[in-house]
Amino acid sequence: MSSSTNPTSTAYQKAVQELGLKPNIAKALEIPDRELTVEVPFRRDNGELESVIGYRVQHNNTRGPFKGGIRYHQHVDIEEVRSLATLMTWKTSLLDIPYGGGKGGIGVDPSKYSKTEIERMSRRFFRSIDPIIGVNIDIPAPDVNTNAQIMSWFMDEYSQIHGYSPAIVTGKPLELGGSEGREAATGRGTAIITREAAEKWGLELKNSKVVIQGFGNVGSYAGKFLHEYGCKIIGVSDVTGGLYNPDGLDIPSLFEYNYQNRTINGFKKGKKISNEELLALDCDFLIPAALGSAINDSNVHLINCKVIVEAANGPVTGEAANKLWDRKVPIIPDILTNAGGVTVSYFEWVQNLQQFKWTEDDVNKKLEEKMVHAFDEVFALKQQKKVPMRIASFMVAIDRVYNAYTLREG
Ligand code: NAD
Numbered sequence: 518m519s520s521s522t523n524p525t526s527t528a529y530q531k532a533v534q535e536l537g538l539k540p541n542i543a544k545a546l547e548i549p550d551r552e553l554t555v556e557v558p559f560r561r562d563n564g565e566l567e568s569v570i571g572y573r574v575q576h577n578n579t580r581g582p583f584k585g586g587i588r589y590h591q592h593v594d595i596e597e598v599r600s601l602a603t604l605m606t607w608k609t610s611l612l613d614i615p616y617g618g619g620k621g622g623i624g625v626d627p628s629k630y631s632k633t634e635i636e637r638m639s640r641r642f643f644r645s646i647d648p649i650i651g652v653n654i655d656i657p658a659p660d661v662n663t664n665a666q667i668m669s670w671f672m673d674e675y676s677q678i679h680g681y682s683p684a685i686v687t688g689k690p691l692e693l694g695g696s697e698g699r700e701a702a703t704g705r706g707t708a709i710i711t712r713e714a715a716e717k718w719g720l721e722l723k724n725s726k727v728v729i730q731g732f733g734n735v736g737s738y739a740g741k742f743l744h745e746y747g748c749k750i751i752g753v754s755d756v757t758g759g760l761y762n763p764d765g766l767d768i769p770s771l772f773e774y775n776y777q778n779r780t781i782n783g784f785k786k787g788k789k790i791s792n793e794e795l796l797a798l799d800c801d802f803l804i805p806a807a808l809g810s811a812i813n814d815s816n817v818h819l820i821n822c823k824v825i826v827e828a829a830n831g832p833v834t835g836e837a838a839n840k841l842w843d844r845k846v847p848i849i850p851d852i853l854t855n856a857g858g859v860t861v862s863y864f865e866w867v868q869n870l871q872q873f874k875w876t877e878d879d880v881n882k883k884l885e886e887k888m889v890h891a892f893d894e895v896f897a898l899k900q901q902k903k904v905p906m907r908i909a910s911f912m913v914a915i916d917r918v919y920n921a922y923t924l925r926e927g
Pocket of ligand 1: 703730731732733734735736754755756757792806807808809828829830855856858859
């Protein structure tokens with residue numbers, strides 16, 4: 518990804534300039550603290566040995582232990598993991614969570630392996646990164662194609678060596694110390710941020726028209742909570758295509774259908790549309806909640822919404838963001854919008870350390886407070902400096918790490 522299309526790198530440079538940071542420290546904060554590449558040998562079900570490559574990048578721990586998910590995908594490589602680890606440093610700082618940033622992954626297509634093969638691979642990977650992780654050092658979590666079951670194997674593997682340690686990973690099942698509210702957290706946070714944006718941009722939330730691209734964990738929960746706020750969700754899509762109803766889709770039924778079937782394909786109510794048509798719908802809020810670079814130079818001219826709320830990581834490229842800025846379409850950036858997940862991960866870790874379980878109500882209230890506070894901080898800085906929300910978010914996040922770094926290193 519070139520720096521002009523990588524919104525994170527462009528935003529970092531602009532934020533550093535706006536903040537007037539010392540270039541040597543700004544440079545130091547870009548460099549990851551540690552990168553580990555490991556060979557992960559594991560036995561296939563037919564008895565043959567196979568090896569895959571795994572990574573853990575620890576970007577920065579100035580404000581707390583490294584924190585970030587582990588992804589299994591054939592496109593995972595050191596560059597992708599590095600850039601996602603960096604993003605985690607800014608995201609945890611923006612929410613003022615006492616963590617740094619990290620990320621990991623294995624370059625593998627997990628759909629090609631059985632559950633027992635994935636278990637052996639996961640356990641071996643976790644043993645391989647054991648020397649650099651720890652409850653107060655680096656706390657992994659699920660990401661693309663990893664889940665609560667894989668976190669259980671990680672936790673078990675670590676606990677066999679170090680003693681019972683639920684706080685070593687987050688995103689665990691409730692039975693092993695997972696947190697109430699974690700599954701819905703990123704979608705809930707996205708809905709809260711959309712609600713706050715509506716207020717600041719003077720848009721009536723009730724009956725506002727919302728379009729959501731991607732109806733997985735994040736998109737479906739965002740849709741559910743926005744529907745509960747009174748929004749009309751007029752369009753949603755997943756990898757199979759989209760559904761449209763100008764009067765609002767039946768979100769409770771669609772949520773249930775999607776929860777059971779893991780797709781919206783086959784849901785009978787709503788007109789079928791393509792993903793391209795979905796992005797072009799006239800609406801108040803467009804919420805890309807699927808893939809990176811979904812809104813790019815080739816389709817940005819189609820966008821017909823009042824506000825974009827980035828629920829996926831990096832769904833608007835840098836070039837597209839510049840064009841939308843010229844058209845005065847605000848973008849609420851990913852590091853703010855989708856930070857609900859890592860926030861409740863942090864709550865899970867705190868509960869594990871305290872050996873005390875919070876109610877779902879406690880979790881949701883604390884999430885709400887954190888999200889609203891971060892939104893207000895970013896919005897105030899955006900107004901003061903007359904910069905886009907993305908740059909203001911990076912400014913808040915980088916400044917916090919910069920000050921902590923200067924205190925520790927200076
Ligand atoms: P998911 O796998 O549960 O859902 C992804 C959804 O996107 C699915 O509905 C899928 O069908 C759809 N999709 C895939 N390709 C598409 C395409 N070409 N067009 C339209 N839809 C398409 O994933 P998720 O956990 O909901 O994550 C979504 C995004 O949010 C990712 O970018 C992820 O990195 C980011 N994110 C997730 C979390 C979290 O807690 N789950 C936290 C932070 C960021």
